[in-house]
Amino acid sequence: MLIFKIKFLPHNVEVFVPAGTSVVEAADLAKVDIEPTPCGRRGTCGKCLILCHDYSGIPTIVEKEKIDDTKLDQGWRLACQTAILQDMVIEVPGQTEGKLIKALLSRPKTAIEVLPTVIKYFLKVAPPTMTDQRADWDRVEDLLPDPELQQELDLTILRKLPELMRNNNFELTVVTYRGKVISVEAGDTATVGYGCAIDIGTTTVICSLHDLFTGQEITVASAFNPQRTYGADVLSRIDFSQTDDNLKKLQTLIIDQVNTLIDQVISQSGINRSDIYLISVVGNTTMQHLFLRLPAKYIATPPFVGALYAGLSFDSVDLGIKINDSGKVTLLPNVAGYVGADIVAGVLATNAYKYDAPCILIDVGTNAEIILAAHGILYACSAAAGPAFEGANICYGMRAEKGAIDRVWQEDGKLHYHVIGEVPALGFCGSGLVDVIAVLINIGIIDFSGRLLTSEEAVPIVGDILAGCLQENDDGLEFVIVKNSDFQKVSLTQRDIRQVQLAKGAILAGIRIMVKEMSIKLEDIELFNLAGSFGNVLNKKSAQVIGLIPKAVPLSKVEYAGNSAHVGAQINLLRADSEEIVNSLVKNIRYIELSDRSDFTEEFTNAMFFGECED
């Protein structure tokens, strides 16, 4: 068997693979992140571009279709299509900006008051005597405050207890988690304890390290979710997870990534791994299923049912999470197949369940999860927005990373834009997309129905310069925002606008149906919380122009909720009462299945137009 050496840049990581291995597989081996492939490595999305140095391998038909000839000549290929048949040096386009953005948003607005989930008791145990012959465990247990503590005991604790007591002058620390003894330690370690709050997003994983007793956030680390090489969205991942082997593969990827982030916060903070007793994990229903290696396939097809929604705790060793050997992993509960623990965490983080006045919490991703809460009554739904706001299915769409236009505005009769990383623009991320559509609606280039005016129609309205940006290409009309060369332009196509209309239509229809269900009006909404990585960078005004935020809600009532999923994970890490609160919360949430509503099609159709005529 021929073996070739592959070097990945800029990582400078080398890996040896047998002939015929694909570049994505080599990247998996090298633990190198390749641009996510929404198509699940089938070559249909053309997103996993790589630059192969000094390479003239014959491109595949798919590559010829997706990559223009100049770039093919330069060595650009698709990682999922390129079989390795020689030593190679492969450059992977950089992806650092996205991490920073999301990680910065994860701090709660106000400090979380700690009600410890992990409690440690330092005990000076009476040594046994002829008049006090209680067993070793009994003399520990008799000093613990809660008589419930002894119901469950790990054999490993009992096995080490006798020596541990006798070698340490009968001084030891008992570690409990939610009232159960999970470990015993030599001497007095009662004040030391850490935990991680981990938000497993479909795209990004964030891990913050906290002092379990003060709540202090010590450090944070983040990375892309490595599962994204098997599909950018939950549906393609579920699709991939159909076989036991693949399900296991996806679990291993995320467990390894979580362990890497834990390694990172350990090295950043200098604490001991064994002092981490708990990780609190939050993700959408699919992410949590994959993390636990629960079959997720039935989430993908009607009636969209998962294996488990309850929030439970598990032993860290059973999941392969490398913290204290007796550590625990706790997860928040899900509500439905597409209303996951991440939005439940958001409810916890924003206190939505406590509000009397109607309050909306919305997290826009491929599915927009929406919560409407008032007087402790909660409705939830999931609107199938599609991946438009994440840059997929948009001609020049991309994630919020270096080269993405993230803001667009009109000034002095011209369009202005901002590019992440201050580099030449490569495309739009979601917030840029919303901005540009809003601007074009405002200046009249996009009409009420979502149609782009032709250049001729536009001239009398916006003048020659802006009208000149409207061009006809093979697929129809497009509005060119950036044009540096034939191969470096960024434009908004008619098709893109239709994608956004479908997305915002689904979301708005969801909001309208929930409001109807609660017998209130949109005007009654007192707080409109934007959560998630997209929601938090969205320009409120633009969002309202395109109708993502209903016009009946004044912008003064719209707030950025930050990364409320991560904050919810922190609360579940730091507060012993959160488990009970969320589990009862989830039981009371009324889930509305939009696809099963007879009024959905009508609401959806109405909501697709720009202008929201009826409110």
Add this chain to the structure above:
Amino acid sequence: MLIFKIKFLPHNVEVFVPAGTSVVEAADLAKVDIEPTPCGRRGTCGKCLILCHDYSGIPTIVEKEKIDDTKLDQGWRLACQTAILQDMVIEVPGQTEGKLIKALLSRPKTAIEVLPTVIKYFLKVAPPTMTDQRADWDRVEDLLPDPELQQELDLTILRKLPELMRNNNFELTVVTYRGKVISVEAGDTATVGYGCAIDIGTTTVICSLHDLFTGQEITVASAFNPQRTYGADVLSRIDFSQTDDNLKKLQTLIIDQVNTLIDQVISQSGINRSDIYLISVVGNTTMQHLFLRLPAKYIATPPFVGALYAGLSFDSVDLGIKINDSGKVTLLPNVAGYVGADIVAGVLATNAYKYDAPCILIDVGTNAEIILAAHGILYACSAAAGPAFEGANICYGMRAEKGAIDRVWQEDGKLHYHVIGEVPALGFCGSGLVDVIAVLINIGIIDFSGRLLTSEEAVPIVGDILAGCLQENDDGLEFVIVKNSDFQKVSLTQRDIRQVQLAKGAILAGIRIMVKEMSIKLEDIELFNLAGSFGNVLNKKSAQVIGLIPKAVPLSKVEYAGNSAHVGAQINLLRADSEEIVNSLVKNIRYIELSDRSDFTEEFTNAMFFGECED
């Protein structure tokens, strides 16, 4: 490295071992039982006799001391002393009788009324629809009667649930153990469930198979405790267990043996292994520590403290017990280092805790565990009887197996005896020993102080024939019962009588101190229960003559309790309320440490005499 072939007879098992391996090690490998070695394989007890065919290997100094020349010439050796330096055929003296005896005693006097510990629910689950999108687990849980059930869930259950439901028309059976879900099974298996009650004695292990729902005993199997090759009594086993490796070795031996017995009851009954959900284990404190691989060393030295006394349940897989993968192992609680779960099981089996009138339960082994109960108040103590009644430290002592004199009586001026297996006598077992001493006391050959009369002193009292049995040898006087040849005799020595006096003195002192502690008199005792393998074959009358049963207790009040430890294990297997009963029972038992009592020495000295002058 030279490798030799060793064949063991009568097992007809062959094993290959490197040169220098000892015969006991080879026997371990071949899973062949060698006579237990009370000395822990140190060669000092001389009990592990084997016959090596066509063998002339040079005996060790120890072997020369322990085995007479004729036997050495015949090829008799000690298994622990013989290093293998050639191919060998080794005959191991047979040991089958003992198994039968104990196993037959394990049935409860009245059938145990079942209050199931394992409950199975057959559920017809509603398939999910668009109007009922509960998670798979939720729709199972909602059909279960007990709202407490969902607190703990095994990931393996959740992982298989979705397919299991869909492949079986949404019909499944949920298995619960003491209120917690432990497994889910396809279709309707609700009426099938088995469990094993296992008594791990220091010498013998008994395993009975029961229907968990009817309580019916289906079959039983027993074997020697394989740990006995590392010492016949608990002290030598604790001594051996001091290192982690040895502790692990002892655990592996007993776990393997329990698995072998489970295999046996499975093959005898034809049931499926996966239909066994629970094993209920009972043993003395040390046996339970070794079974769980808990450090036992501190039980051996003052203040005699174990790691754990509480009765808990563990996962069968964690202990390597091969039943249903989700099976459980439950153990009864211990009271003290030398008052174990076996005697607690006896209290449960005999209902001693329910009696108003004072009641004694006594299990005589190397330690005699004694319970005194009245009006729900229980005292416990452990009297260090030593191994005399088990045949150790007695010149011609042996266990109750083929060749042992188990009964002795006087008739027509002569001594008569019975030998187990109707073969030529090889020695006494405990009951034979008690009988012969009682007969010799009755006819006047042993006086009040325990002294054997000389032949001359005896002639006027018992006549020539019996007096002629009294002979002087190098170690002092002995009473010869059997003499077939120079090398085949069985006699009772003065030293043997002293050993029995020490043993029965310790036991009687224990009883007296407990009675004193409860402020009652021996005459008040309404029931005197004899438990354990020795107690159940003991002649009550002889036991009273030698003072093992106080003379103040009429024999009509003395009962055989059968193998009450095993019956207690059965109750813990079959009754869900037993765990709570015994755990509260154990908390109320007042343990008396005899070695710490200032009055023990006086009581002990008085109790050593034959005749019990003061009552």
